[in-house]
Amino acid sequence: SQKIEQNSEALNIQEGKTATLTCNYTNYSPAYLQWYRQDPGRGPVFLLLIRENEKEKRKERLKVTFDTTLKQSLFHITASQPADSATYLCAPPPNQGGKLIFGQGTELSVKP
Amino acid sequence: KAGVTQTPRYLIKTRGQQVTLSCSPISGHRSVSWYQQTPGQGLQFLFEYFSETQRNKGNFPGRFSGRQFSNSRSEMNVSTLELGDSALYLCASSLELTGTQYFGPGTRLLVL
Numbered sequence: 001s002q003k004i005e006q007n008s009e010a011l012n013i014q015e016g017k018t019a020t021l022t023c024n025y026t027n028y029s030p031a032y033l034q035w036y037r038q039d040p041g042r043g044p045v046f047l048l049l050i051r052e053n054e055k056e057k058r059k060e061r062l063k064v065t066f067d068t069t070l071k072q073s074l075f076h077i078t079a080s081q082p083a084d085s086a087t088y089l090c091a092p093p094p095n096q097g098g099k100l101i102f103g104q105g106t107e108l109s110v111k112p
Numbered sequence: 113k114a115g116v117t118q119t120p121r122y123l124i125k126t127r128g129q130q131v132t133l134s135c136s137p138i139s140g141h142r143s144v145s146w147y148q149q150t151p152g153q154g155l156q157f158l159f160e161y162f163s164e165t166q167r168n169k170g171n172f173p174g175r176f177s178g179r180q181f182s183n184s185r186s187e188m189n190v191s192t193l194e195l196g197d198s199a200l201y202l203c204a205s206s207l208e209l210t211g212t213q214y215f216g217p218g219t220r221l222l223v224l
Contacts, residue, residue, distance in 0.1 A: 034212065034213075036213075041200065041218070041220070042217055042218065043116070043202050043204070043215025043216050043217055043218050044155070044202075044213070044215050045215070046212045046213065046214070049212065089155065091213075094168070094210060098160065098167060098168030098209065099157045099168055099169075099170055100145060100157045100160070100168075100209065101157065102147075102154065102155040102157075103154075104154040105154060105155075
């Protein structure tokens, strides 16, 4: 079955460093992947969408890559700040059954 | 444009009761999706409505139901509440299910 997996272990990094989060998918080839940010007790907020024919996309300090060979998307936050601390979710398009599946999310903690 | 709104924000119920949650999408958005989020299961897709019709459904029991009105506002109902229904319930609106999801702040439901 189609699966989307993110590293469930929290990622702790020092302020100013680059955070790299991983989203792996198996048993299908999504036309795009979306990345969302979620703060505790709040709804996710859309950040970036990358299509399968785009190798890389940037928005300010954010960069997303899409490697269809490795079946993986990487989400980078450069010059990270404590305000970047949140859970980051990846999401492919709806599956064949029309269900929207989100990854479990990776919790990022940026220490000053 | 006003964002997605959800009411109520917090709710406490006892086992066996039923509950109705409300979601008002962004103006012009006809697709409304509902999600359940728990610490252990992450964000789980409940169902999606488009133009007053349920188009897609996740793997939840029949106790979970919903509807959408002609103005795209949506309600979700859970009957015969169980302790395991305690969760953050999120709704999201979009132009289409394949589009970016715009989430509301969620309703925190606690079942005692």
